[in-house]
Structure formats: structure tokens, C-alpha cells
Amino acid sequence: MSTTQSERLRELLAPLVSARELDLEEVEVTPAGKRRVLRVVVDGDQGVSLDECAELSREVSQRLDDTDVMGGAPYVLEVTSPGADRPLTRHRHYVRATGRLIKAQLAEGGELLARITAVDEEGLDLEVPGVKGRKPTTRRLAFDEIAKARVEIEFNRKAAEKAADESQEEA
Template structure:
């Protein structure tokens, strides 16, 4: 994963996605085997459909062909973030307060690397969950991935 490239692409792509009335949820630029993939995850209220994904794919593909910010060949994929949508932006932590989330940490925190609980919010740069009937504040800097979770 190339985080610097993901950030550069995100800055280029986000205005185009917003222009279509959509939200850019996440950008992944990753090598799998011999191939590079640029994955854009988009969303809107009520969810995205194939037309949304196709429209963004064509528009972004044209822009990236013109600006050529990626030196090697890659495959562009545009899709919905799915049911386990990642939480990355501060707005995500506000929008999904009260939702069940899972936080994966880069190293053990209080003996564990994974926590699931109801999201209270992002407070003082800590992800605050209701975890096992108590408040748990996980430093955001330790969070490798935070995403919505399914409640069965």
C-alpha cells in the first residue's frame, strides 16, 4: 500500500466525485501479485449503484490519463464501501455515532489488538467506544483500521 499515492489521488479525485453528488469514502493503491490496483470507494445516502460507479470510473479514468500521476500500469476499480464501511474522516466519526464499530490497532492496547463496541465519538484524538459496558478510549494514532461492524 502506498499511502502517499493514495493521498495524492484522493486530492485529485474527490472534487470529481463530489461533483456527481457522491462521497469519496476511501482510496486504496495496492499491489496484488504482479498487478497494481487503484480502488475508489464511493457512497451516497441510499447507497450507490452500477451507474454511479461507472460514471465515476469514466470521469476519473479520463482525468488520470490526462494528469498521469501514477507511473506504472494499474487497474481502476470503483465500488461501494460495503456494509463494513471504513471510518477515516472526522465526519465519519460524527455521522456514525451510536453504531457498532470495530477498531484494529497497530500494536496491542491494554492487551488486545481488536475492539468492537458502540461508537461514542472521536474525542481529543481518541476513538471512544462503549466496550463491555464501559468507556474505552483508543488513541487514534494506534488505530490501523476502524470500520462499521455487522450486529448479528
């Protein structure tokens, strides 16, 4: 039997999350003044909508009310998705980020900014943007070469895709 509160919460909440075909990414309890914040992070292959978070929040709240896992001290429940600039820590994160721009810190030092084009069990196929008008290049990166990685937010992605499409048509 699990002994830590986070483990007990994970065991309690995982069935609710998986019943919605979502993944339980994180369960975190942090102090916030006289209260605590219970943050439950969920994700799915198609992302997570606000409505799904709200429905799951009601279910989680009811399940917590039915148990004593949070104890008697007041807490605030927050059910959320990982966010647009999520860290990539598991294979499924990379699969879900296919087509997205990422920044990877390499295990041997240095950083790499590239777009994921494919993911398999060993690593990633990437498209590295060209510099100073040069064409993009491809690169293979094994998972063990990555110290940490994060999705990069692209505010003008559609413009970048349109420019890339136009440059391919000209070639």
C-alpha cells in the same frame, strides 16, 4: 508539488469525488500480474450506491485518460466503497458508524465489542452488550484509548434489535 504517484492521483481525483459530496478515503495502486490495479475508495454520510460508483468510475477514467499520471503500463480501475466491515480510522468514520456494533482493540490491551450510541470530538459513548442475560452497560471511550477499530457485520441485527426492544418493554 507532490512527487509520489499516490499523492498525484489523490490531488487529481479529490475534486471529482468532493463534487459528488463524497470523501476520498483511499487511493492505492498495486501490481496484478502484467497490469496494475488502481483502487479508489470513496464514502459518504449516506453511504455510496453502486450507481454512484459507476458514474464516478466513468469520470475518473476520463480524467486519467486526459493525463499521464498512470504512465503507459496497463491498469484496471476499481471505484468502490469501504465495505461493511470497514476499519474506523477517522472521526467521520465513527460518526457514520453510530448505531453500529464495533470491535475495538484497546491501546492498553484487550478488545471491546460494543455499539456506538454517540460520537463527539473526544471519543465515543458505547453500549456494551450484557453477558449471560445481564443488561447492557454504557461506557465512554476516548479516541486515544483505541488502537484500532472495525465495524462488525451483524447478520441478524433486526432480530437482536427486536429482542432488545422486547426486553426494554418488559422492564
